[in-house]
Amino acid sequence: MESVDRLVVQEKTGAAEGVVALTLARPGGGRLPDWAPGAHVDLTLASGATRQYSLCGDRWDAHRYRVAVLRELDGRGGSAFVHDELAVGDTVGFGGPRNHFALVPSTRYLFVAGGIGITPLLPMVHQADLVGADWALLYGGRSRATMAFADELARHGDRVTVHPQDEGGLLPLASFLAGAGDDTVVYCCGPAPLLAAIEDATAHRPPHLLRTERFVAAELGAPVRDEPFVLELARTGATVTVGPELSVLEAARRAGATALSSCEQGTCGTCETPVLAGVPDHRDSILADHERAAGDCLFPCVSRSCTDRLVLDL
Amino acid sequence: MTATTTPPATPPATPPATVPALDVDPFSHETLEDPLPMQEALREAGPVVHLPRYDLFAVARYAEVRAALVDWQRFPSSAGVGMSNFRHEEPWRPPSLLLEADPPHHDAPRAVLSAILGPRALRRLTDRWFADAEDLVAGLLDGAGATVELDGMTALAEAFPLRVFPDAVGLPPEGREHLLPYGDHAFNAFGPSNDLVAKGAPRVGELSAWVASQCAREVLTDDGFGAAIWAASDRGDITPAQAPLIVRSLLTAGVDTTVHGLGAVLHGLATHPEAWATLRARPERARVAFDEAVRWQSPVQTFFRTADVDVPIGGTVVPADRKILMFLGAANRDPRHWADPDRFDLDRDPSGHVGYGMGLHQCVGQHVARLEGAALLTALARRVERLEPAAAPVRHHNNTMRAFASLPLRLHLDGVTGPSPGRGRGGRRGR
Ligand code: HEM
Ligand code: FES
Numbered sequence: 082m083e084s085v086d087r088l089v090v091q092e093k094t095g096a097a098e099g100v101v102a103l104t105l106a107r108p109g110g111g112r113l114p115d116w117a118p119g120a121h122v123d124l125t126l127a128s129g130a131t132r133q134y135s136l137c138g139d140r141w142d143a144h145r146y147r148v149a150v151l152r153e154l155d156g157r158g159g160s161a162f163v164h165d166e167l168a169v170g171d172t173v174g175f176g177g178p179r180n181h182f183a184l185v186p187s188t189r190y191l192f193v194a195g196g197i198g199i200t201p202l203l204p205m206v207h208q209a210d211l212v213g214a215d216w217a218l219l220y221g222g223r224s225r226a227t228m229a230f231a232d233e234l235a236r237h238g239d240r241v242t243v244h245p246q247d248e249g250g251l252l253p254l255a256s257f258l259a260g261a262g263d264d265t266v267v268y269c270c271g272p273a274p275l276l277a278a279i280e281d282a283t284a285h286r287p288p289h290l291l292r293t294e295r296f297v298a299a300e301l302g303a304p305v306r307d308e309p310f311v312l313e314l315a316r317t318g319a320t321v322t323v324g325p326e327l328s329v330l331e332a333a334r335r336a337g338a339t340a341l342s343s344c345e346q347g348t349c350g351t352c353e354t355p356v357l358a359g360v361p362d363h364r365d366s367i368l369a370d371h372e373r374a375a376g377d378c379l380f381p382c383v384s385r386s387c388t389d390r391l392v393l394d395l
Numbered sequence: 396m397t398a399t400t401t402p403p404a405t406p407p408a409t410p411p412a413t414v415p416a417l418d419v420d421p422f423s424h425e426t427l428e429d430p431l432p433m434q435e436a437l438r439e440a441g442p443v444v445h446l447p448r449y450d451l452f453a454v455a456r457y458a459e460v461r462a463a464l465v466d467w468q469r470f471p472s473s474a475g476v477g478m479s480n481f482r483h484e485e486p487w488r489p490p491s492l493l494l495e496a497d498p499p500h501h502d503a504p505r506a507v508l509s510a511i512l513g514p515r516a517l518r519r520l521t522d523r524w525f526a527d528a529e530d531l532v533a534g535l536l537d538g539a540g541a542t543v544e545l546d547g548m549t550a551l552a553e554a555f556p557l558r559v560f561p562d563a564v565g566l567p568p569e570g571r572e573h574l575l576p577y578g579d580h581a582f583n584a585f586g587p588s589n590d591l592v593a594k595g596a597p598r599v600g601e602l603s604a605w606v607a608s609q610c611a612r613e614v615l616t617d618d619g620f621g622a623a624i625w626a627a628s629d630r631g632d633i634t635p636a637q638a639p640l641i642v643r644s645l646l647t648a649g650v651d652t653t654v655h656g657l658g659a660v661l662h663g664l665a666t667h668p669e670a671w672a673t674l675r676a677r678p679e680r681a682r683v684a685f686d687e688a689v690r691w692q693s694p695v696q697t698f699f700r701t702a703d704v705d706v707p708i709g710g711t712v713v714p715a716d717r718k719i720l721m722f723l724g725a726a727n728r729d730p731r732h733w734a735d736p737d738r739f740d741l742d743r744d745p746s747g748h749v750g751y752g753m754g755l756h757q758c759v760g761q762h763v764a765r766l767e768g769a770a771l772l773t774a775l776a777r778r779v780e781r782l783e784p785a786a787a788p789v790r791h792h793n794n795t796m797r798a799f800a801s802l803p804l805r806l807h808l809d810g811v812t813g814p815s816p817g818r819g820r821g822g823r824r825g826r
Binding site for chain 2: 115118143187287334353
């Protein structure tokens with residue numbers, strides 16, 4: 082069976098100064114899990130650290146994901162690795178997609194992007210356009226050359242305002258938001274100062290009409306392991322070693338467990354299993370961050386272990 | 396209100412010569428009484444089959460059914476998941492925001508319902524539903540003697556969902572008897588406009604009006620699935636106009652399905668004594684047993700899609716705008732995928748069956764269904780030593796569902812007569 086937790090780099094292209102776009106696919110070419118605008122995937126790079134990247138491709142293409150990676154200023158860690166070393170044909174670890182920034186139904190949207198924060202908004206504006214909503218995008222960046230996907234956005238004409246700081250100064254948030262009525266949902270993704278500014282600018286409006294996602298540069302969670310770990314089934318005491326070629330679900334079945342599953346891609350929730358010991362390496366599309374942090378259950382069709390030993394209630 | 400389907404006005408293009416044609420009627424009474432011979436003929440005829448009677452394409456093998464189910468991009472649902480093509484015919488009711496919608500419109504309603512009906516959200520209902528099941532079973536068995544004969548459909552398969560599900564949604568007590576006939580008609584309406592649809596037509600207006608009236612915020616209790624859907628509209632995750640139609644989805648899809656799912660598992664257990672023995676010895680298998688029954692009987696037998704473009708599948712091409720009928724029940728018994736598929740077998744791993752569909756539209760209520768199944772089976776296994784048919788079951792014919800009208804059962808009770816005192820409700824409760 083095709084490994085569900087790795088993707089292969091199919092294309093790597095420059096999207097702007099300091100930004101590369103990666104096209105990712107299943108090593109065997111199969112369908113990828115479905116996603117909606119605002120979703121991100123967790124990618125595990127050679128360093129073992131997991132980073133989140135917003136999907137910015139076309140969801141009608143079931144076989145490819147696109148993400149864009151900014152080279153961070155301090156030049157360390159995952160982003161430098163992607164820029165300098167990751168090559169077409171390499172594989173990366175993969176979890177998700179997950180979505181904490183979903184596009185809610187509305188007839189009017191205002192989108193505000195800061196820098197690489199354009200990535201989750203790109204599929205949103207395409208979708209807003211598709212459903213015939215009234216929308217506008219204000220897109221800021223340090224300079225025009227650093228702003229990815231401005232070319233793709235050009236076809237939307239004057240709905241899109243590209244506003245490089247070196248040409249026009251800070252984003253004109255107040256005038257952009259001036260017309261927002263109670264039927265307008267504002268979406269913003271970018272660095273923390275931009276989010277603070279937009280929260281101020283919309284403080285008088287009902288809170289659910291502002292939806293934000295912070296562009297997180299930090300690396301998240303416990304480092305993910307590629308080495309085998311030991312899976313213990315609490316109900317029978319059976320143990321089995323899980324190498325990278327095996328899912329926890331498959332390993333548990335080989336060790337005699339009955340574990341009902343369905344989608345086997347971390348979306349349907351059928352295989353949810355309590356964790357009794359060990360730290361899960363969550364790869365599903367289901368759990369919210371606080372549920373992940375609790376570490377008391379996992380979806381063994383895709384999720385794995387950060388620790389040497391994982392004990393499941395199976 | 397036009398209920399149904401007429402043949403397309405323009406003669407359709409002849410299907411490619413490579414597609415075998417099979418002159419079967421999946422919606423005749425003869426087939427609905429026993430669809431298995433037709434399903435086998437469809438599977439053996441080829442990966443894709445043309446049904447000249449309705450000028451339809453059909454898939455009945457596991458691989459092709461699954462491939463069509465997950466491919467929402469090329470096989471969308473918004474043109475209807477029944478025989479009628481909404482691009483050319485008016486639906487009999489405002490289309491479902493889930494079942495009959497595609498991305499992006501499908502996204503928000505689906506996200507909201509997935510959270511409300513997800514396993515972690517259902518935990519608060521688990522103990523109550525297990526206790527309700529024990530209570531229902533006690534009401535039937537207490538003081539009844541060493542054996543009890545009952546109709547498994549009315550006494551158990553209908554009684555249990557009707558006891559727990561409308562409460563969980565938050566419906567008022569009055570009028571709940573409309574739920575089953577409404578669902579029965581809705582599932583008939585996915586088929587051709589045959590006598591089954593005609594039978595339901597006189598009451599459509601009345602039933603639809605009742606269902607619509609139950610979806611209003613002020614009618615629903617403030618702690619059920621319905622209130623949670625309205626709360627999502629307060630948060631702006633869906634619009635207030637969407638909320639009542641999403642409540643309606645629960646009322647249409649959430650009752651008859653589990654009734655006939657429970658009928659299926661009771662029938663399986665009654666006709667397979669070794670399976671009942673397994674369940675008695677390992678009651679934690681109740682959840683798997685329920686899914687095995689959903690595979691084996693496939694209470695939802697069929698759904699349609701519409702080709703958005705010319706779609707290559709199974710060595711042929713389904714032309715754009717043409718309907719394709721997916722036989723979930725046939726896929727769940729495809730010997731290419733399942734060993735000894737006609738056997739109801741508690742030692743089998745039914746994982747991956749398509750009885751709840753697969754992909755983007757896969758049943759959002761599947762965790763509710765499994766919880767109902769696990770609760771009722773656990774309660775029965777605690778008290779019933781042996782279960783057997785008391786007479787031949789009677790099928791109920793529906794264009795979409797594989798259903799029972801009655802399921803006469805004889806229950807041999809554990810040990811002495813009367814309630815089994817002091818049996819704590821310990822042990823795991825299934826998840
Ligand atoms: C054994 C019981 C059940 C069976 C066999 C069943 C079967 C199915 C199937 C086959 C689909 C997929 C339709 C498609 O792909 O077009 C589906 C969808 C759906 N089911 Fe169920 N179902 C069951 C119980 C329930 C329950 C209890 C609920 C409500 C709580 C429910 C609500 C829904 C809804 C709302 C959808 C549409 C989902 C979407 O399109 O995203 N079902 N069901
Ligand atoms: S089988 Fe669907 S989440 Fe694991």
